[in-house]
Amino acid sequence: MLGYILRRIGMMIPTLIVISMLSFIIIQLPPGDYLTSYAASLRATGDAVDEAELESLRERYGLGQPIYVQYYKWMSGILLRGDWGQSMEWRKPVKELIWERMALTVFLSLVAVSVSWFIAIPVGVFSATHQYSIPDYIFSAISFIGAGTPGFMIALVVMLVAMRQFGLNVGGLFSEEYILAPWSWDKFVDMLKHLWIPVIVIAFESTAGSIRTTRANVLDELNKPYVETARAKGVKESKLVWKYPVRVAMNPFFSTVGWTLASLIGGQTLVAVVLGLQTNGPMMLRALRSQDMYLAGSFLFLVSVLTVIGTLISDILLAWIDPRIRMEG
Amino acid sequence: MNNNRERLVEIKNLQTYFFLDEGTVRAVDGVDFNIHRGETLGVVGESGCGKSVTARSILNIVPKPGKTVGGEILYHRKVKGVEQTIDLTKLAPQSSEMRNIRGAEIAMVFQEPMTSLSPVHTIGNQICEAIRLHQGLDQAAARELAIDMLALVGMPLPNRTIDQYAHQLSGGMRQRAMIAMALSCHPSLLIADEPTTALDVTTEAQILKLMRQLQDELGMAIMYITHNLGVIAQMTENVVVMYMGKVVEQADVDTLFYDPQHPYTRALLQSIPRLGQKTARRGAGQRRLASIRGMVPDPYALPKGCSFHPRCSQMIAGECDQIEPQMIEVAPGHKVRCLACTGV
Numbered sequence: 001m002l003g004y005i006l007r008r009i010g011m012m013i014p015t016l017i018v019i020s021m022l023s024f025i026i027i028q029l030p031p032g033d034y035l036t037s038y039a040a041s042l043r044a045t046g047d048a049v050d051e052a053e054l055e056s057l058r059e060r061y062g063l064g065q066p067i068y069v070q071y072y073k074w075m076s077g078i079l080l081r082g083d084w085g086q087s088m089e090w091r092k093p094v095k096e097l098i099w100e101r102m103a104l105t106v107f108l109s110l111v112a113v114s115v116s117w118f119i120a121i122p123v124g125v126f127s128a129t130h131q132y133s134i135p136d137y138i139f140s141a142i143s144f145i146g147a148g149t150p151g152f153m154i155a156l157v158v159m160l161v162a163m164r165q166f167g168l169n170v171g172g173l174f175s176e177e178y179i180l181a182p183w184s185w186d187k188f189v190d191m192l193k194h195l196w197i198p199v200i201v202i203a204f205e206s207t208a209g210s211i212r213t214t215r216a217n218v219l220d221e222l223n224k225p226y227v228e229t230a231r232a233k234g235v236k237e238s239k240l241v242w243k244y245p246v247r248v249a250m251n252p253f254f255s256t257v258g259w260t261l262a263s264l265i266g267g268q269t270l271v272a273v274v275l276g277l278q279t280n281g282p283m284m285l286r287a288l289r290s291q292d293m294y295l296a297g298s299f300l301f302l303v304s305v306l307t308v309i310g311t312l313i314s315d316i317l318l319a320w321i322d323p324r325i326r327m328e329g
Numbered sequence: 330m331n332n333n334r335e336r337l338v339e340i341k342n343l344q345t346y347f348f349l350d351e352g353t354v355r356a357v358d359g360v361d362f363n364i365h366r367g368e369t370l371g372v373v374g375e376s377g378c379g380k381s382v383t384a385r386s387i388l389n390i391v392p393k394p395g396k397t398v399g400g401e402i403l404y405h406r407k408v409k410g411v412e413q414t415i416d417l418t419k420l421a422p423q424s425s426e427m428r429n430i431r432g433a434e435i436a437m438v439f440q441e442p443m444t445s446l447s448p449v450h451t452i453g454n455q456i457c458e459a460i461r462l463h464q465g466l467d468q469a470a471a472r473e474l475a476i477d478m479l480a481l482v483g484m485p486l487p488n489r490t491i492d493q494y495a496h497q498l499s500g501g502m503r504q505r506a507m508i509a510m511a512l513s514c515h516p517s518l519l520i521a522d523e524p525t526t527a528l529d530v531t532t533e534a535q536i537l538k539l540m541r542q543l544q545d546e547l548g549m550a551i552m553y554i555t556h557n558l559g560v561i562a563q564m565t566e567n568v569v570v571m572y573m574g575k576v577v578e579q580a581d582v583d584t585l586f587y588d589p590q591h592p593y594t595r596a597l598l599q600s601i602p603r604l605g606q607k608t609a610r611r612g613a614g615q616r617r618l619a620s621i622r623g624m625v626p627d628p629y630a631l632p633k634g635c636s637f638h639p640r641c642s643q644m645i646a647g648e649c650d651q652i653e654p655q656m657i658e659v660a661p662g663h664k665v666r667c668l669a670c671t672g673v
Contacts, residue, residue, distance in 0.1 A: 223392065225445040231390050232439075233459045233510070234431035237423055244447055322449055323494045 001319065008315050012308055019304040024071045027297040033063050034088040034291045061088060074294065085294030089287065094298045097283070102302055104173065105279040109264040111195065112202040120207045121253075124214025125246055128222060139211060146208025152270040155201045159275065162197065170197055171276040179278075198275055202268055206260065210253075217249035224248075247321070254317040258310035266303050334365035336405055337518060337550050338387065343400035343418075345379075345386045352629040356382040356395065358574035361656070364518060369544065369551045371565030371582070373558060373597070375625060379574040380554045384520045387552075388431055389422045406434060406517070433463035436511035440523040442503035446495035452479075453491035456510045463514045478509040481546075483539060501532035505539070512543060520552045525560065537564060558601055562586060570594050573626065573636040576656070580663040590665040592641045596621045635668065643669040 035058055039049050058064055062073060077083035084094035127136045162168040172179070173194050178187045221227065222245050230240040269281030280299055287296035319325050345357040357379040364370050372380045385391045387402055402417040420427040439445040447455060456475040460466055466474065472491070479487035482505040495503055504524060511519055521540065525533035537560065544551055553564055561568055561582065568585045570578040570593065578591040589595045599619040623640035626632055632639055638649040645668060654668045 225439055225441055226447040228390065228392075229437075229439060229445045229455075229507075229510075230447075230458075232388055232431055232437040234428040234433060234462060235458065236428065244450075247449055248447075324448060324496050 004319055005316055008312055012312060015308055016305060019308070020075060020301055021071065023297050023300040023304060024074065025067070027293045027300065028067055028070075030291060032291065034061075034293060035063060037291050038088070057088075061086065074297070084298045087287070087292055087295040089290050089292040089295070094295050097295060098280070098298055098302065101278060101280045101283055104277075105265055105281070106306070108173075108195070108198060108202070108277070108279060109261055109268075112199050112264060113206065113260060115199055116203040116207040116210055119203070120210030121214055121246075121250075124211045125218055125241065127211065127215040128218035129241055131219060140215075143208040143211040146204050147212070149205075150270075151201055151205050151268065152274045154204055155197075155271045155274040158197055158201055173198070173278050198271070198277055201271055201275070202264065206264065213253065214249065217252055218245055221245035221249050251318065251322055254321060255314050257314035257317060258307060258312075261310040262303065262307035265306060334368060336363050336403075337366045337368075338364040338405070339401070339403040340364075340383070340387070341401040341403070343383065343386055343397065343402060345382050345391055345395055345397045347395040349394060354628045355574050355631070356628075357386060359400070360571070360574070360576050362569045362576060362579060364550050364552055366517065367544075367548050367550055368567065369553060369565045371561040371568040372552060372554045372571060373556060373561050373568060374571035375556060377625060377628070378571045380571055381522050383571075384437065384522050384552065384554055387417060387518075387520065388435060388437060389417055389420060389427050390431070404430070404435075406430075429463070432459050432511075432516075433514045434516050435518045435520065436514065436516040437520040437522065438504070438507050438511045438524045441527050442500055442507050443495065443527075445507060446503055448495060451492050451494055452498070452506045456491075456506070456513055459510055460513050475509070475513065478513045479506070481543070482506075482509045482512075483535075484509065499532075500528050501535060504528060504532075504536055508536075508539065508543070512547065512549075515547060516549055518550045518552065520554070522554045523556070526555070526557070533560075540564070558597060570597070573628075573631060575636070575666065576664075577637065577666045578664065579656075584660070584663050588663075590659055590663070590670045591667050592643045592669065593621075593637050596640075596642075635666075641669075645669055 035054055039054060042049050062070055065073075074085055077085060082095065084098065086092070087094050087097055090097060123139055127139050130136050159170045162170045169175075173191050174187065175190050175194070178190045181187055218241075222241075224245065227240065227244050230244050231237070235243075265280070268277075268279065269285055271277075272279045272281040273285070280303070284296060284299040286292075287299065340360055340362050343357055343360045344355070347354040347356055360379070360383055362370070372383065374380050382391060382395065385395075386397050389397075391397060397418050400418065404415045404417050406413050406415065415426075415430075417427070417430070446452070453472060453475050456478060457468070457471040460471040460474050461468070464471075464474075476487045476491055479490055484490050484502065484505050490498070490502070490506075495506075498506065507524075524540075525536050528536060540551065541564065551564075553560070555561060565582050567581050568579070569576050570585070570591065572593050578585070578589065578594045580588075585594065586598065589598055596619065600621065602618055621640055626636060626639065632650070634648075634650045634652055635641070635654050638644045641649065644650070648668050652668060654666050656664050656666045657670075658664050659670060
C-alpha cells in the first residue's frame with residue numbers, strides 16, 4: 001500500500017512540470033500583455049500615457065524577455081522563495097492575494113461535496129432499493145431538475161427568495177464589517193452564517209448528479225449473486241444492502257473524487273460572481289481579462305495542482321476500499 | 330422412497346410465479362416432493378425448468394417479481410428435543426423467524442463461486458458473518474471456528490486463506506470457501522444449486538467427494554440441483570426430474586437409471602454420451618448421440634395438456650395435447666406424470 005502511494009506521488013512530478021509549463025503558455029497566448037491593455041484603458045479614459053513609466057514597468061516585470069526566461073524566473077521564484085510574482089493590476093505580490101481565496105474556495109468546495117454526498121448517497125440507495133416506487137419517482141424528478149438547471153440560475157432564485165421572503169442579507173461570505181478584518185473566531189462564525197446559501201446552490205447541482213449515479217450503481221449490484229449469498233445467510237436486508245452492494249457501488253464514486261473537487265473549484269465562477277463570493281473564480285476571471293499574467297497563471301497552476309492531488313486522493317481511496325485494485329498497483 | 334427416515338422438508342403443490350410485463354411465468358407450478366433427514370436428493374432438469382426457483386422458494390428468497398402464490402413447504406425441526414413444523418411459505422421473507430432459519434438450519438451453495446462471494450470482503454469476514462449472526466459468538470471465537478471450517482473443507486493454509494479475497498483464490502478454493510460458509514452453522518439441509526457447473530472436471534470430482542465426505546461427518550440432508558445426470562448417479566439416493574415447473578418423475582436413483590418411465594427422463598438418459606460409444610463407428614451398428622427434438626416451449630404460452638407433448642415421441646394424439654396428466658405411483662416410491670405410462 002505504501003509503495004503504491006509512493007509510486008503514485010512519483011508519477012505526479014512530471015505531470016506537475018508539464019502543467020506548470022502549459023499554464024504559463026496559456027497565459028501568454030493572448031496578444032499583447034498587461035501593459036498594452038493598461039495603456040489602452042488609460043487612453044480610453046483620456047489620461048495621458050507616460051511612456052517612461054510603461055518602460056520602467058516593462059523592465060520591472062521582465063515583459064520584454066523571451067518566454068522561457070520569464071517562465072524560468074517565475075518557476076524559480078515559486079520553488080526557491082515561495083514568490084509567485086507580482087500582480088500588476090493590484091500592485092501587490094500574488095502570494096498576498098491568492099492564499100486566502102484558495103483556502104476559502106477549497107473549504108467551500110469540501111463543505112459542498114460533503115453536504116452533497118451526505119444527501120445523495122442515502123437518497124440514491126433508497127431510490128435503488130425502492131425502484132419504481134412513488135418516492136423514487138419524486139427523487140428522480142427533483143434530481144433531473146437539479147441536473148438541468150444552471151447553478152447561477154439557482155443562485156439568483158435562492159437569493160431572491162431569501163431576500164424577499166425572509167429579509168435576509170445575502171451575497172458574499174462575510175458581513176461588511178468582517179470583509180477586510182483579519183481572521184478571528186468571530187469572522188469564522190460570521191462566515192459560517194453566510195455559508196449556507198453558496199453551499200446549497202453549489203451542492204444542489206452535484207447532489208442531483210450523485211443521486212443518479214448512486215441509484216444506477218446500486219441497481220447494478222443489487223441482483224449480483226454475492227448479495228443473494230448474503231441474503232441466504234439470513235443477514236437482515238437493511239444491513240446487507242449497506243454492507244455489500246452499496247460498498248461495491250461506491251467504487252466509481254470514489255474514482256471521481258478528483259474531478260468532482262476540481263470541477264467544483266473551477267466551475268463555480270459564475271455562481272461566485274452572482275453571489276459575490278470571495279473565492280478564486282471572480283478574481284481569476286478579472287485577472288484573465290486584464291492580462292494580469294502572474295496572478296492568472298498562479299490561479300491556473302494551483303487549480304491544476306489541486307486536480308492532480310484530487311486524482312491522487314481518489315486513487316488512494318480506491319485502493320483502500322477495493323482490494324482488487326491494491327493487487328495490481 | 331425411503332419412508333423409514335424422518336421427513337425434513339415436505340413440499341406440497343408449490344406454486345411460484347413471476348409476474349412480468351409480458352405475462353405471468355409459472356416457474357414452479359405444483360411441485361410436490363419430500364426431503365428426508367440425512368438424504369441426498371437430486372433435482373434434475375433443463376435450464377429454466379424451475380429447479381433453482383424451487384430452492385429459492387424453500388429459503389424464501391425468490392427475487393422480485395417472483396412470488397410463492399400457493400402450496401406449502403413444511404419444515405420439520407427439533408428445538409431442544411421438541412418437534413416443530415413450520416410452513417415456510419407462511420413466513421414473511423424479512424421476518425426474523427425466516428432469517429433465523431436461513432443460513433443456520435437451511436443453507437445454500439450457489440453456482441458461480443466467483444460472483445457468489447463479495448469482491449471487497451475477505452473470505453473470513455463473510456464466513457464469520459454467518460457464524461456471529463446465528464451462533465452469537467464474539468469476533469475471536471467466530472474467527473477460530475471459521476478457520477476450523479476452512480480446514481474441514483480441505484482449504485490449504487486456512488490461517489492465511491481466511492484473510493484473502495475471492496479474486497486471490499482459484500475456482501475450486503472459492504467453492505470450498507462457499508461450502509465452509511454454508512456448513513459453518515451445521516444446517517440440517519444444504520441446498521447445492523449446481524455447485525460444480527462452473528468448475529473443471531477434476532475440481533468437480535474433488536468438490537463432489539468433499540460434499541459426500543462432509544455429509545457422512547455432519548449428517549445433513551443435501552438437495553442437489555444439477556442438469557448433469559452423471560453427477561446425479563454419483564451423488565444422490567433419490568431423484569426428482571422436473572420439466573417446465575412440474576415434477577414429471579420421481580424415483581430412487583437406481584430405478585430412475587434402469588427403469589425410467591417418463592419419455593422425458595428416457596430422452597435425457599439417452600442423450601448422455603458414453604465412453605466407447607464413438608459416433609464414428611456408426612457403421613458397426615452404432616447410432617448418433619440422441620438429442621431431444623424441439624425446443625423448450627415459450628414460458629408465456631405453455632402448450633395445452635402435458636407440457637412435454639410437442640417434443641414427446643410417445644405422444645397420444647387427442648389425449649396428451651388435451652388432458653393434463655396427474656402424478657401416479659407406478660411402483661412403491663416411483664411416481665410418474667404421464668398419460669402414456671398409465672398402463673405399466
